[in-house]
Structures are given as structure tokens and as C-alpha cells.
Amino acid sequence: MSLSPRYPDTVHYRGLNRPTHIEATAHDLYVEGTIPPEIAGTFYRAVHDPAYVPRFADDNILSRDGMISMIAFRDGRVDTGIRYVRTERFKAERAAGKALFGSYRNPFTDDPSVAGIDRTVANTTPYFHAGRLFMAKEDGLPYQIDPDTLETIGRWDAAGQIRAEALTAHPKFDPxxxxxxxxxxxxxxxxxxxxxxxxxxxxxxxxxxxxxxxxxxxxxxxxxxxxxxxxxxxxxxxxxxxxxxxxxxxxxxxxxxxxxxxxxxxxxxxxxxxxxxxxxxxxxxxxxxxxxxxxxxxxxxxxxxxxxxxxxxxxxxxxxxxxxxxxxxxxxxxxxxxxxxxxxxxxxxxxxxxxxxxxxRPYARGWYLTVDPTKLTMLANGPGEVVFNCLQRVSFAAGEPDGRIDTLSEGPGLGFNEPVHVPSADPAHGGWLLMMVDRVIAAGHIAQELWILEADAIASGAVARVFMPFTTCEQVHGHWVPHARHAPAAPR
Structure with a gap:
């Protein structure tokens, strides 16, 4: 295992995995189509973006520093922002100006100077509970984030009540x-x-x-x-x-x-x-x-x-x-x-x-990403070279699958990220999906759009598209927070 002098030329650092180091805000984004009035809240996204060249050339994507992104909807207007999560690991490396932590979840490969420092990069999932926004990764405790400014408040252990050294990045909420x-x-x-x-x-x-x-x-x-x-x-x-x-x-x-x-x-x-x-x-x-x-x-x-x-x-x-x-x-x-x-x-x-x-509970519908092999886009995204380019909707009757699967398939040149569901006030309406879409516009260049889809009519395509002013690395998971739970100020 040799030290890495530059970002490795591997799938973990190419394409959408290429580091950007962007921390930014933008307001009143360009929108094509009409945003449904029910979409009033904030879509928080976990993004990974390595702040420094990794210590070892065989490092993988799961070790990259976490970033918290927000896309805020208010009165048909859309603002966005993104910041690094200031984990203890990030702060130690920022002070040194280089990577100090070694291979993925292996403290035996770290620089001795960081022994005992929290290793998590908090790069997997944002979630919101009891007025607090968190960023989490399963190898440590979550970090609390200011939902308005995206500033890091600090590592969260419930005032010392959490005795475990780590918590999942897939919380469950009882509705x-x-x-x-x-x-x-x-x-x-x-x-x-x-x-x-x-x-x-x-x-x-x-x-x-x-x-x-x-x-x-x-x-x-x-x-x-x-x-x-x-x-x-x-x-x-x-x-x-x-x-x-x-x-x-x-x-x-x-x-x-x-x-x-x-x-x-x-x-x-x-x-x-x-x-x-x-x-x-x-x-x-x-x-x-x-x-x-x-x-x-x-x-x-x-x-x-x-x-x-x-x-x-x-x-x-x-x-x-x-x-x-x-x-x-x-x-x-x-x-x-x-x-x-x-x-x-x-x-x-x-x-x-x-x-x-x-x-x-027994449920009537669900959505997931898959790959349409007839429209493949070969682009480093996650741990592989193939991006998701197909969204599926499966339906259930009284909790049992009824065999109906609806499809939105796009490409080549397009990649889909995990959507979030936004409910409708109308119980007869299936709500909406917000999904970040990566578009290859030239070799080595990618633009991003946020698509708004009718959740029960995904094959009809986007009812609105929000054009993002800058391109981030790949999204991992996301979380929707309506204004009824929290009304963040738009980033400026």
C-alpha cells in the first residue's frame, strides 16, 4: 500500500465522482414548467466530495467527506446551497492541509497524529427529528446541522445519553x-x-x-x-x-x-x-x-x-x-x-x-431506481461505471404486489439519483417525486437538473425542471422536510 500523490485515476474519482470542493449558495433558480404549490419545504441531500487527496490510491468512494446540500422551495421560488460537514476528521485534515485518515473504516492505516479522533465523514443520509437536522454515516454518531445556514453544530450524542459508538444512516420514523x-x-x-x-x-x-x-x-x-x-x-x-x-x-x-x-x-x-x-x-x-x-x-x-x-x-x-x-x-x-x-x-x-x-404499514405503491440496458450511460457514479437511468413504480393491492410496474427510462447521457416523496393534501393524489438528474453535456462535463414528477404518473415525465447553477458530486440519500415541520430561511 503506497501513499497517493494525487487523486487516483479510478472509478471512485472520475466522472460524477470527480472532486469539486464547491461550497456555495444560489437563489431564484431557473425553472422550466410550473412547481406544484404543495411543494413547499426543503429537499436535503447527502453528497460526498473528498476535501483532500486520499492517503492511499486504492481508497474507495465510501471514505469521501460528507457535504450537506439543500434545495428550498417557497412560493414557487427555488434556492440552493451546499457545505462540507465540519466533522472532527474534516477539521483535523483542514488544519494539516492534507489527508490524515487512511483506508475505509480501518484506523490501523491512519497517520498516528489522529489516533482517537472521530473518523466518520457523515456522508450518507440527512434526516430531521425534534427540530434538529442531522447528517449521518453508520460508522459514527451523526452530526447536527443548522437547517438554515448548513453550518455544522457538532457531533450529536443526545447530551451524552447515546452510549453506542455509531448509529445507522437509515433511521425509521413512525408516521x-x-x-x-x-x-x-x-x-x-x-x-x-x-x-x-x-x-x-x-x-x-x-x-x-x-x-x-x-x-x-x-x-x-x-x-x-x-x-x-x-x-x-x-x-x-x-x-x-x-x-x-x-x-x-x-x-x-x-x-x-x-x-x-x-x-x-x-x-x-x-x-x-x-x-x-x-x-x-x-x-x-x-x-x-x-x-x-x-x-x-x-x-x-x-x-x-x-x-x-x-x-x-x-x-x-x-x-x-x-x-x-x-x-x-x-x-x-x-x-x-x-x-x-x-x-x-x-x-x-x-x-x-x-x-x-x-x-x-401495508402500502399501495413504492418507487426505486434500476438500469435500462438499452440506454446505458457509462459514467463513474458511486462504486461503478454504470448509472441508474430508469425509475420504476411498483403497485400493491391490500399489501400484495399486483404485477403492475410503471417505468420512466431515459438515456443515454442521463443518470437518476434517489428521489424523495412529497405528499399531496388530496388523499386521492399520490403526491410528487423530486429527483436530481445528471446530464452529460460533453465529454467530462455534467449538468444537473431537479425533476418534479407526479408520483403516480412517472411515465409522463417531469412537470417541472429546476436547473442547478453548479454541479455537485453524486448524491447518496435525501430527506424532505415540509414547512409544516420547519421553515428554513432561504440561503443568500
Whole structure:
């Protein structure tokens, strides 16, 4: 492993992954079409953009510094802004004028001067609860952000009440109770099996905390809630402590190991946690939804036959064609020994989205990104060379998939980012989707537009497009905050 003198010429630093170092604001953006009046609030986006050349040339995209972006809608006008999250890591490197932290989630590769400094880059998900905006990544605690100015307030541990060393970047919000559900894996240290689970009241106070051991120290990127239970999802991408000490990767995927679902009442105890064994070698990064049907629980997720990240597959010795689909797993709590039944709902799936009001309940629709191979755009975006260019809408009748899938497919030259859903005041209307679109305008040059889509008529295309005044690196996840919850001042 050699030190890197410049940004590496790899997929992690080309195309949309090319560093920009932009911190900026802009107001009254150009809009084509008419913005629906119901779109009144702020779309917060997590963006990754490395502030300094990485220490090692084989660094990957997950190590890049986090940026918080906002796109604010008020009275048909649109303003935007973006800033780096001032993590402890960012501040240490800014003071030194160079990268000090080493390989992805491997503190044994850091410069000795930063020993003990919080390593997280807070680059994955923005979320809002109890009047606070956070930026999160699952390898540390979240950072609180000023929702108006995007200035970093600081690392958030709920005034010392959070004992876990890390919390998920995929929080769950109950649409009826207003509770926030979080968990952290490797909760008491590197490669630990410990998981910490927290429930927060609408006012931000902790009302429930449970610690337990997972079957192994797995990469637990997402989880799920139903109206009555919480589901912890274990797939065999396992922390390799001895490998890390030798300078190797944090994760090795074990194709021969089983997956597991841990099921517990939402306010239950570790003694009530039931582990149900699943298929071997599979992996999922993102959940669409989960819900109860009597004693049965349905879990809809973007499931793959392996961990498809190339920087996980290669050191794991995996050479498989990657296959994936929107998949429903069903378990019966009255017969946990019966295991998991599985069926396919829709084709290749990533970045699933549902309406916030549907979380944990039977639902009528969901959306996700996929790839239309007839319109491929080869552009570094995320950990691969192929961008998502297709948005799918799947529909359900009484919670069951009815086989109807609507499609918006564009390209070549266009790439889609994960959308957010904006509800409508009309219960008969399915609401709106806001989706950032990357457009290749010349070799090596990309422009960005925010598309506003009618959520139940995506094939009709955008009802309005907002032209962005500057291009950012790739978006990871986003979060919609209506003015009813927070009315931020427009950035100037």
C-alpha cells in the first residue's frame, strides 16, 4: 500500500465522482414548467466530495467527506446551497492541509497524529427529528446541522445519553406516533458483534434502549420497522479485524454463510429477540418497507446474490455474475422454525422510496431506481461505471404486489439519483417525486437538473425542471422536510 500523490485515476474519482470542493449558495433558480404549490419545504441531500487527496490510491468512494446540500422551495421560488460537514476528521485534515485518515473504516492505516479522533465523514443520509437536522454515516454518531445556514453544530450524542459508538444512516420514523428508531452496529468497538437499539420520542428524548449480540459482526446498512416489531437484517459481509490490522479491508463477504433476520417487539427486550435463518451468501443494502399481516411479517428489500461492491467482492475472492431483484421475504412469528419464504416483486432494484405515511404499514405503491440496458450511460457514479437511468413504480393491492410496474427510462447521457416523496393534501393524489438528474453535456462535463414528477404518473415525465447553477458530486440519500415541520430561511 503506497501513499497517493494525487487523486487516483479510478472509478471512485472520475466522472460524477470527480472532486469539486464547491461550497456555495444560489437563489431564484431557473425553472422550466410550473412547481406544484404543495411543494413547499426543503429537499436535503447527502453528497460526498473528498476535501483532500486520499492517503492511499486504492481508497474507495465510501471514505469521501460528507457535504450537506439543500434545495428550498417557497412560493414557487427555488434556492440552493451546499457545505462540507465540519466533522472532527474534516477539521483535523483542514488544519494539516492534507489527508490524515487512511483506508475505509480501518484506523490501523491512519497517520498516528489522529489516533482517537472521530473518523466518520457523515456522508450518507440527512434526516430531521425534534427540530434538529442531522447528517449521518453508520460508522459514527451523526452530526447536527443548522437547517438554515448548513453550518455544522457538532457531533450529536443526545447530551451524552447515546452510549453506542455509531448509529445507522437509515433511521425509521413512525408516521402515527412520531417516534424515531435508530440502531448502531459494532456499537462498542471495531469488529464487535454488539448492536445498540434506540427509540426516541417526538420531542427527541430517548424512551427505550436495548443492547444485544448479532450472530456475527455484519455490515448492517439498513433495518425495518412494522407497526409492532423491529427487524434487524444480517447478511454475511463480516468485519475482519486481523485483516484490518494487516492493512486490509474492513469487510469480507462470506458466500457460504447464512443471513439472518432478528425480530423483536418495538419496545421489547433482548430476551424477546428471535433470530430466523435465511439464505446463504445474499446481501441487501436497502429496505423498501415491512409490515404485519396477522402473525406474518413481510419484508420488501433490494436483494442480491452477493455483496456487489467491487471493493468487497475482490478481496473476498468472489467471482459471480451479480443478480438482484425487489424481493419479498415473509416470516411467520407463530412458526419461526419454518424460516423465510421468498418471492420476486420486481426487477433489479436499488434506492427504494415510499411515502412517509406508509412506513411499517401495508402500502399501495413504492418507487426505486434500476438500469435500462438499452440506454446505458457509462459514467463513474458511486462504486461503478454504470448509472441508474430508469425509475420504476411498483403497485400493491391490500399489501400484495399486483404485477403492475410503471417505468420512466431515459438515456443515454442521463443518470437518476434517489428521489424523495412529497405528499399531496388530496388523499386521492399520490403526491410528487423530486429527483436530481445528471446530464452529460460533453465529454467530462455534467449538468444537473431537479425533476418534479407526479408520483403516480412517472411515465409522463417531469412537470417541472429546476436547473442547478453548479454541479455537485453524486448524491447518496435525501430527506424532505415540509414547512409544516420547519421553515428554513432561504440561503443568500
Amino acid at each position: 402515527e406516533t412520531g417516534e424515531l428508531f435508530l440502531f448502531g452496529y459494532e456499537a462498542d468497538g471495531l469488529a464487535s458483534r454488539k448492536v445498540a437499539y434506540y427509540v426516541f420520542a417526538p420531542d427527541g428524548t430517548i424512551t427505550h434502549e436495548v443492547w444485544f449480540d448479532a450472530p456475527y459482526a455484519a455490515l448492517q446498512h439498513d433495518f425495518a420497522i412494522t407497526a409492532t416489531h423491529v427487524l434487524f437484517l444480517i447478511y454475511p459481509t463480516i468485519a475482519d479485524l486481523e485483516g484490518m490490522k494487516a492493512g486490509g479491508p474492513h469487510w469480507i463477504h462470506h458466500q457460504d454463510e447464512p443471513s439472518w433476520i432478528g425480530v423483536m417487539p418495538r419496545h421489547g427486550t433482548a430476551d424477546e429477540l428471535v433470530w430466523i435463518e435465511g439464505p446463504r451468501g445474499v446481501h441487501s443494502f436497502h429496505v423498501m418497507n415491512a409490515f404485519n399481516e396477522g402473525t406474518r411479517i413481510h419484508l420488501d428489500q433490494c436483494l442480491f446474490n452477493t455483496n456487489f461492491f467491487p471493493f468487497v467482492m475482490e478481496p473476498s475472492g468472489i467471482d459471480l455474475p451479480v443478480e438482484g431483484a425487489l424481493t419479498r421475504w415473509t416470516i411467520d412469528l407463530s412458526q419461526p422454525g419454518a424460516g423465510i419464504s421468498s418471492r420476486t416483486i420486481g426487477p433489479f432494484c436499488e434506492m427504494p422510496v415510499i411515502a412517509a405515511a406508509d412506513v411499517g
